[in-house]
Amino acid sequence: MTDGAAILLSRHLARSQPSVTSAQDAGVLRKVLEQAYARLTSFDPGYAWTSGQWMTERPGGSDVSRTETLARLGSEEELKADENTFASAADSVDMPLGPWFIDGFKWFSSATDADMVVLLAQTQKGLSAFYAPMKRTVVGVGGKRTPVMNGVCISRLKNKMGTKGLPTAELEIKGMRGWLLGEEGRGVREISAILNATRLWTAVGATGSWGRGLAVAKAYCQVRKIKGEQVLAENRQHVRWLAEEAVKYRAATHLAFLGVALLGISEWGVEVAAKGTRAGEWLPRDKQEAEILLRILTPVMKAQCSLAATLGLRECMESLGGVGYCENNEDDGLMNIARLLRDSSVNSIWEGTSNILAEDFVRATRGQVGGRAIEALGTMLDKMLEVASLRFAEHVETIKQTWHDLRTFLTTKKEVEALYRGKGLLRSMEDIVCAALLLVDACCTQGEVERVIADRWLASRISKKKHLLSDTSALTESEIDKQILFGSSAIRAVRRDSKL
CATH class of the missing domain: 2.40.110.20 (Butyryl-CoA Dehydrogenase, subunit A; domain 2)
Known part of the structure; x- marks a missing residue:
């Protein structure tokens, strides 16, 4: 504020x-x-x-x-x-x-x-x-x-x-x-300058709390013994569970910091905001275009990151079992996921509930300004997908078709129809933008983890092929799960003595 x-x-x-x-x-x-x-x-x-x-x-x-x-x-x-x-x-x-x-x-x-x-x-x-x-x-x-x-x-x-x-x-x-x-009589217009900032702060803060919850869950599963000397980190189902949460967290973080980049461009220009990054290849060059993109994407970021973080923290709390349900105020609350969950719950309420943000998003796509916003978003997505086209041609086509369908709906349907399906539109926009961001991220490295993260996001949110029905063996996928959760250098979880 x-x-x-x-x-x-x-x-x-x-x-x-x-x-x-x-x-x-x-x-x-x-x-x-x-x-x-x-x-x-x-x-x-x-x-x-x-x-x-x-x-x-x-x-x-x-x-x-x-x-x-x-x-x-x-x-x-x-x-x-x-x-x-x-x-x-x-x-x-x-x-x-x-x-x-x-x-x-x-x-x-x-x-x-x-x-x-x-x-x-x-x-x-x-x-x-x-x-x-x-x-x-x-x-x-x-x-x-x-x-x-x-x-x-x-x-x-x-x-x-x-x-x-x-x-x-x-x-x-x-x-x-x-x-x-x-x-x-122009109070809403005036105070919207604050709303844009507070909503972006909410998206970033929500993902930050989620990241903290995942860090606790990862640390805990490396010390919690379940069978003899085996720890939770060696339980494939448990690691897969947290790895799927890590994929969602990665997508939400990319989405929130896209907003940070756009805000930086709107205030300082792309030369300053994207200095030293490859994102300058696809981020808007014009300050006004960045502001227009913020207008259409800020409701999406605030609504979707807030909700995903709250649900994600609930998963992190469950992953600790009874320990997660306790307050854990020792050591200044380092393991207090219960408090994180309580505090995070307000993010999807304050500065506009998901319904309010869905209506705001629909209004942002209407009229002349809305048309410019959709055009600017399409231009940015085209540049992002061009970066990813050589390595991920099939995924790129899937995203393009999904964006075409959403864009057609937004530009042809009456406002009453769009408002009725508002929360679904927020979800669809999140799916598309996060998919493009994850593909671009995968193109910035030769590693396998980022590619798999993008694959899994598209499989669960856009593609008709369900990741649950993957033909890859459980042994192979479980190794990838470990890399997603613990990092490329942590194929095997480190055994530590439990202090609990």
Whole structure:
């Protein structure tokens, strides 16, 4: 949320005027946003700020169109009275408070202990975005300056399934002073800059937790004895199970970091973002094209990586048996997959459930902008498949046909039909993009493991040939399983003494 807020403020600072409304002093607002941006991007913990993002309310949940929080422009008399009450019109870092008064109730507000917030509220012209500091200054007797909450009162903290360390609260907002960002009635468009960042962070964070769970599962199976001196890592069925999870994890990681690469290109250009990599052969060269691709792929990354990671962590927990079901808080929770699973579960809910993201994806494929996005994606896939065509001609044709079918559906079916099949469309897009990424990855090495990973992904997600019915012997495949799970140099699991 902090990164997303920094992106949003930087876009306003790049304009000649940070806000188009005449009710706000553009020069003062610029100074306020410059101060906030400097703190959001600082590495000094004594100076740096974090940001919250408040959208969710009781009536609508993820549907922000039902927002009930109201914002109104204060009159000169109201602003003067407010200043007299606090003997100050400055925030906690002596920046001027905005001329808008915000009142309402936010039902699910993450980062309650942040230093600033970007929030949505209704004005006379519709849903709008606002910047507000969390604290303002009150001047007491003798001129003593004390920071107090800027019209925010915590109603109660949420008793959540996971992410216990992050305070999430129901907040009553009364007389909060803030600044309008952009135009009135264009709040969703403004806050989408934050959503793109937070959704990408969610995809990357989800796969990171999944990777941690797999690391624990791999380490455990090398020490857990099952038959005499045999360890789980020598049980072919167990290794195959985890190897299949490793294939899914590899695909999800490629998908998430494709988003990272596209974001890098949109901000810095491909020469910087892809420097020293072979990905420059197929990544978009144009910043605007990268932004368009992010618009269509971000919902896919956030939805699919989040869900896959949660399901994957459940598999990792099961692979440890009863040990996985326990909290395992010893050694600072190094083996606590149960906590990872609880914390990861929120990823498929916050910043839009899978249904919301499916609708967002469908909207991104509509109209002129949607047509450009589909065209840009087709161009990138063509370049990726061209890289893979010499080694994987059959796979390339399979992906091309699958992409042709999906593209035809997206461009010819009515929106109501696409929305009905939205979650399936997310899955199909994930299948295609991950297949292309895995093939490109396999072309970057002469090893066998990457090729098998790509084979297995296509067999399970795209090809009609089922990997379960493979003619390859169990002995041969089990050796490949070990390589997928433990790495090419770890054909045989290392025996270690168990500490459990």
